[in-house]
Amino acid sequence: MTALPFLLLILATLAGYLLNRMAAGSIRANGARLHSMISYHGMFAALLVLVPVLTIILLWLAFEGPIIDRVVMSGLPDGLLDGQGDGALQLVLAEIKSISRGQIFGTPEDWKIAAADSYSALRTQSDWWMVAVVAGVSLAIIGFARSRVTAEFRARQGVERIVSGLMIFCSTVAVFTTIGIIVSLSYETVRFLDRVPLSEFLFGTNWEPQIPLREDQIAAEGAFGWLPVILGTMVITVVALFVAIPVGLLSAIYLNEFAPRKLRAVIKPVLEILAGVPTVVYGFFAVLVVAPAIRDLGQSIGIDVAPNTALAAGGVMGIMLVPFISSFADDALSAVPSSLRDAALGLGSTRAEMMTTVLFPAAIPGIVGGVLLAVSRAIGETMIVVMAAGLIAKMTINPLDSVTTVTVQIVTLLIGDTSFDNPKTLAAFALGMMLFLVTLMINVFALRIVRKYREAYD
Amino acid sequence: MYDTAKTESALEQTETKISARNVQVYYGDTHAIKDVNVEIEDKTVTAFIGPSGCGKSTFLRCLNRMNDTIDICRVTGDILLDGEDIYDPKVDPVQLRAKVGMVFQKPNPFPKSIYDNIAYGPRIHGLARGKAELDEIVEKSLRRGAIWDEVKDRLDAPGTGLSGGQQQRLCIARAIATEPEVLLMDEPCSALDPIATAQVEELIDELRQSYSVVIVTHSMQQAARVSQKTAFFHLGNLVEYGETGQIFTNPEDPRTESYITGRIG
Numbered sequence: 244m245t246a247l248p249f250l251l252l253i254l255a256t257l258a259g260y261l262l263n264r265m266a267a268g269s270i271r272a273n274g275a276r277l278h279s280m281i282s283y284h285g286m287f288a289a290l291l292v293l294v295p296v297l298t299i300i301l302l303w304l305a306f307e308g309p310i311i312d313r314v315v316m317s318g319l320p321d322g323l324l325d326g327q328g329d330g331a332l333q334l335v336l337a338e339i340k341s342i343s344r345g346q347i348f349g350t351p352e353d354w355k356i357a358a359a360d361s362y363s364a365l366r367t368q369s370d371w372w373m374v375a376v377v378a379g380v381s382l383a384i385i386g387f388a389r390s391r392v393t394a395e396f397r398a399r400q401g402v403e404r405i406v407s408g409l410m411i412f413c414s415t416v417a418v419f420t421t422i423g424i425i426v427s428l429s430y431e432t433v434r435f436l437d438r439v440p441l442s443e444f445l446f447g448t449n450w451e452p453q454i455p456l457r458e459d460q461i462a463a464e465g466a467f468g469w470l471p472v473i474l475g476t477m478v479i480t481v482v483a484l485f486v487a488i489p490v491g492l493l494s495a496i497y498l499n500e501f502a503p504r505k506l507r508a509v510i511k512p513v514l515e516i517l518a519g520v521p522t523v524v525y526g527f528f529a530v531l532v533v534a535p536a537i538r539d540l541g542q543s544i545g546i547d548v549a550p551n552t553a554l555a556a557g558g559v560m561g562i563m564l565v566p567f568i569s570s571f572a573d574d575a576l577s578a579v580p581s582s583l584r585d586a587a588l589g590l591g592s593t594r595a596e597m598m599t600t601v602l603f604p605a606a607i608p609g610i611v612g613g614v615l616l617a618v619s620r621a622i623g624e625t626m627i628v629v630m631a632a633g634l635i636a637k638m639t640i641n642p643l644d645s646v647t648t649v650t651v652q653i654v655t656l657l658i659g660d661t662s663f664d665n666p667k668t669l670a671a672f673a674l675g676m677m678l679f680l681v682t683l684m685i686n687v688f689a690l691r692i693v694r695k696y697r698e699a700y701d
Numbered sequence: 702m703y704d705t706a707k708t709e710s711a712l713e714q715t716e717t718k719i720s721a722r723n724v725q726v727y728y729g730d731t732h733a734i735k736d737v738n739v740e741i742e743d744k745t746v747t748a749f750i751g752p753s754g755c756g757k758s759t760f761l762r763c764l765n766r767m768n769d770t771i772d773i774c775r776v777t778g779d780i781l782l783d784g785e786d787i788y789d790p791k792v793d794p795v796q797l798r799a800k801v802g803m804v805f806q807k808p809n810p811f812p813k814s815i816y817d818n819i820a821y822g823p824r825i826h827g828l829a830r831g832k833a834e835l836d837e838i839v840e841k842s843l844r845r846g847a848i849w850d851e852v853k854d855r856l857d858a859p860g861t862g863l864s865g866g867q868q869q870r871l872c873i874a875r876a877i878a879t880e881p882e883v884l885l886m887d888e889p890c891s892a893l894d895p896i897a898t899a900q901v902e903e904l905i906d907e908l909r910q911s912y913s914v915v916i917v918t919h920s921m922q923q924a925a926r927v928s929q930k931t932a933f934f935h936l937g938n939l940v941e942y943g944e945t946g947q948i949f950t951n952p953e954d955p956r957t958e959s960y961i962t963g964r965i966g
């Protein structure tokens with residue numbers, strides 16, 4: 244049934260296209276000079292039909308359900324449901340719906356059966372109405388579009404306007420999603436700050452979000468200082484970048500400029516595979532291989548190392564980030580015009596001098612892009628940290644200690660039975676908000692730096 | 702026959718800077734330079750002329766081994782600089798290129814300041830002791846490149862922000878800042894206006910006092926004005942090589958004549 248309107252839409256679009264194309268074609272055949280090519284006339288009609296009718300169908304499908312529900316519920320006999328709660332009303336509605344689908348349990352009251360009947364009648368009616376509206380609107384638009392076809396009509400401009408409108412719409416989708424995320428995060432964050440003072444959250448050095456869930460439970464008052472958590476994120480991120488940036492950049496430079504072709508043909512795909520490995524697998528690697536190795540090494544030189552360390556998690560995360568940085572850097576280096584290579588070599592610089600003095604500075608924006616992506620990945624990475632770094636928030640910058648990160652805490656706060664009105668769950672949103680602000684600041688900062696030091700070659 | 706003998710006797714009087722023997726160049730399967738023999742003299746301007754795609758740039762790039770950077774390019778034969786084979790494994794192409802400088806067909810300034818563009822060569826070769834000396838080199842090179850007056854107030858501005866002709870003169874200045882012994886110029890004036898062209902030609906004439914200059918050009922007048930020797934290339938062959946006056950007034954080969962008079966090319 245829902246397929247019918249879509250079928251109509253496709254037919255109408257095609258019909259509009261062909262009609263206008265043919266109309267324009269016959270004008271041309273009569274010897275007039277057309278402003279736009281005939282395919283633009285066709286496209287104009289097709290888009291004119293497609294966009295509004297598709298919008299109508301989607302809106303109809305979205306609002307049909309809720310509206311019918313309302314109508315059915317208000318059509319129930321008076322007095323039956325007075326004073327009942329929201330949950331009970333939902334139950335009644337669900338029962339009515341399942342009766343209308345033919346799933347009847349026990350013997351329902353007569354008024355429910357009547358309501359179910361009217362429910363299915365309404366649905367059928369609505370579907371037919373939709374078909375009628377779609378057909379009517381399509382016909383009207385086709386007629387309108389057909390009437391516009393003249394030799395002078397600027398169909399190409401019309402098409403360009405519609406398409407650019409679509410593009411504007413698509414590009415704002417991301418913006419509005421971001422705004423939506425910020426708004427919902429802020430809302431929950433404000434609710435969190437009602438319960439926990441801002442100063443405690445920002446400057447507290449204790450993170451113990453265990454709070455009594457029920458009145459009779461005995462537990463300590465929770466502590467919500469985010470410093471140890473963000474410190475953990477920073478320690479792990481720094482460790483990861485210490486591994487990823489040198490390894491990634493040097494491998495990109497080697498591959499781009501020095502590696503023999505054959506070696507490059509092998510290493511590049513391997514690096515790309517590395518980028519596709521799921522983070523859980525990296526987590527295994529960190530727990531089973533790297534962490535014990537670090538611990539053994541520490542013991543052999545007499546240093547006490549925790550079983551879960553920031554070093555293990557961060558180091559493995561660094562390996563995970565290598566392909567990001569190296570492929571971005573490789574692309575950026577390859578994009579530098581070869582005339583600049585020639586210029587440097589022609590002046591008698593070695594390939595290493597050419598790399599450091601010409602190619603690298605010119606490729607900086609792309610390279611920073613890769614590093615930024617790596618930073619965001621490192622800050623947002625959860626799985627490796629859960630597996631290899633631990634859950635205990637500690638105020639430490641020692642990479643040999645176990646730490647926890649913002650993302651891990653968000654996950655643990657939201658796992659299990661949660662209700663959204665206690666500080667424990669709301670703290671997750673506050674942490675998310677802070678994470679958002681931190682990454683935003685890093686990005687702005689990095690863009691500033693790039694703009695200051697870049698050597699633009701075009 | 703008679704003319705050739707005269708040319709050879711002239712050759713003996715001046716010192717040979719570069720001599721190429723049986724040079725072949727292949728791009729993959731394309732045979733771009735076919736058995737070229739040429740003696741380029743010191744303190745002389747040599748012009749390479751010929752129709753587009755005949756291999757002038759390719760041969761020029763052989764002389765400072767810039768073809769090494771093209772993977773598919775293969776060079777055989779001997780090219781001697783001051784009697785030493787530049788394709789000998791012992792020779793370091795980096796040092797070779799410091800001695801044999803190049804100005805490319807398309808201007809290619811670095812995306813750095815004008816000052817840093819000129820200072821690039823002197824810096825990597827350690828030609829200047831201290832800032833004052835470097836400043837001096839930069840100014841001298843820019844003056845010789847006939848661009849000093851236009852850029853002296855904005856040495857910190859990016860070289861890529863100059864006009865095409867200014868960029869080309871910047872590249873010429875950059876090449877002479879390293880004090881090469883031979884300067885290879887691939888159509889250095891194709892983006893220049895007549896005034897700048899005249900300045901560059903003056904510069905080339907001045908460079909001749911101390912260097913050997915090889916210039917590729919599509920302008921017959923320019924070749925006639927600046928060069929003492931001219932080589933005419935056609936389809937990868939060196940068709941004729943001799944005194945410039947000789948080539949332009951009394952060419953031996955019918956192909957040279959028809960190119961100079963504008964019938965092929």
Ligand SMILES: Nc1ncnc2c1ncn2[C@@H]1O[C@H](COP(=O)(O)OP(=O)(O)OP(=O)(O)O)[C@@H](O)[C@H]1O
Binds near residue numbers: 733751754757758760
């Ligand atoms: N990088 C390259 N790869 C493959 N073939 C090349 C390459 N460079 C030049 N060639 C070929 O070698 C031949 C000679 O080219 P070259 O650039 O030396 O010509 P040219 O005489 O400098 O021409 P122009 O006057 O247009 O600059 C041409 O047929 C060209 O297609």
Ligand SMILES: [Mg+2]
Binds near residue numbers: 757806
């Ligand atoms: Mg050329």
